[in-house]
Amino acid sequence: MECVAASGKGDGESCEASVAAESVVEIEKIESSPKVPTEFVDFKVIYNKTKYDISFELDNTVGQLKQHLQDVIGVPQSMQKVMIKGLARDERTLRELGVVKGAKVMVVGSKLDDVLAVSTPSKQDSLPPFPLSGMLNKSGGKVRLTFKMEQDQVWIGTKERTDKIPMNSIKSVVSEPIEGHEEYHIMGIQLGPTEASRYWVYWVPAQYIDAIKDAILGKWQYF
Numbered sequence: 001m002e003c004v005a006a007s008g009k010g011d012g013e014s015c016e017a018s019v020a021a022e023s024v025v026e027i028e029k030i031e032s033s034p035k036v037p038t039e040f041v042d043f044k045v046i047y048n049k050t051k052y053d054i055s056f057e058l059d060n061t062v063g064q065l066k067q068h069l070q071d072v073i074g075v076p077q078s079m080q081k082v083m084i085k086g087l088a089r090d091e092r093t094l095r096e097l098g099v100v101k102g103a104k105v106m107v108v109g110s111k112l113d114d115v116l117a118v119s120t121p122s123k124q125d126s127l128p129p130f131p132l133s134g135m136l137n138k139s140g141g142k143v144r145l146t147f148k149m150e151q152d153q154v155w156i157g158t159k160e161r162t163d164k165i166p167m168n169s170i171k172s173v174v175s176e177p178i179e180g181h182e183e184y185h186i187m188g189i190q191l192g193p194t195e196a197s198r199y200w201v202y203w204v205p206a207q208y209i210d211a212i213k214d215a216i217l218g219k220w221q222y223f
Contacts, residue, residue, distance in 0.1 A: 041094060043103040046140040047073045049203075054105075056094065063090035069107060079179055080109040083138055083186075083200065104140050106202060110180015127211045131157070136202045143201055147215050154216060156189075156199065165191065167216045174198070175209050185209050189216070 038057055045052045052072055056065055062084075066077040082088045083106040084097045099105065133144040137158065146155040154170070156163045171190040178184045183206050188198035204212070 041099055041103075042101050043099055043105055044140070045069060045073070045105050045107055046136070047075070047107040047109075049136065051104075051140065058095045058099070059093050061091055061093050062088045062097070065094065066090070073107065073109075074111050075107070075109040076111075079111075080107055081179075082107055085138075086196075086198070086200070104138075106136075106138050106140065106200075108178050108186060108202065110178070127208060127215055131155075132205070132208060135204055138200045138202075145201070145212070147212075149215065154189075165189075170216050173213050173216055175204065175213075177206065178203070182206060187212070 039059065040055050041058045042053070042055045045054050047069075050073075054069075054072070056068060062082050063077075066080045066082065069075070069080065070077045084094075084099060084103075088097055127147055131144045131146040133142070135143045135145070137143045141158050141160075144157045146157065148155060148164075151164075152167050153164050154167055156165060169191070171193065173187065173189055175185040175187040178186060184202075185204045185206050187201045187204045187209065188195075189201070190198045
């Protein structure tokens with residue numbers, strides 16, 4: 001609003017009062033404007049083979065989700081690792097990571113009691129003559145690994161299908177222990193040219209990790 005005093009001090013004061021009144025009106029309009037409602041998303045968190053129904057703000061971060069889950073699953077925030085298409089960083093929001101209704105989010109970590117009671121990891125063993133089972137993929141589905149050495153293949157089996165993967169097509173195998181459950185690992189089998197193509201397997205017995213890497217990549221991986 002443009003206000004010009006016609007003449008005299010009185011007109012100037014009247015102009016200032018008019019401008020101030022208009023400012024108050026504008027502030028009231030802003031304060032009374034409707035707020036954008038908070039958007040929630042319903043999904044499942046899988047921890048230690050148990051599923052939890054979670055409803056959480058879509059624009060909140062992974063770090064805030066960890067804080068919320070601390071009371072739900074009993075794992076301290078600092079000990080949680082959230083897996084959403086790979087390891088999710090704390091500063092990313094659920095919206096950025098593409099979490100949608102019905103999605104499954106894997107969480108690994110250890111409770112304080114488990115950390116105190118953790119046992120010494122088992123020694124490294126050779127691959128057993130039978131399929132390795134009792135493991136999970138990132139969707140929480142059961143996974144078994146069968147090593148067909150005579151065919152140079154590893155079979156990745158789920159309830160829905162079995163993929164027969166030539167071992168020489170696998171680019172790398174990475175793994176790390178699950179904190180507080182060092183007798184188990186998270187393992188990523190890279191099926192394509194980039195890290196985005198890693199097939200993640202959870203709760204892999206630690207004593208078979210080296211044998212799996214040897215079987216798929218060969219002894220040359222250490223040189």
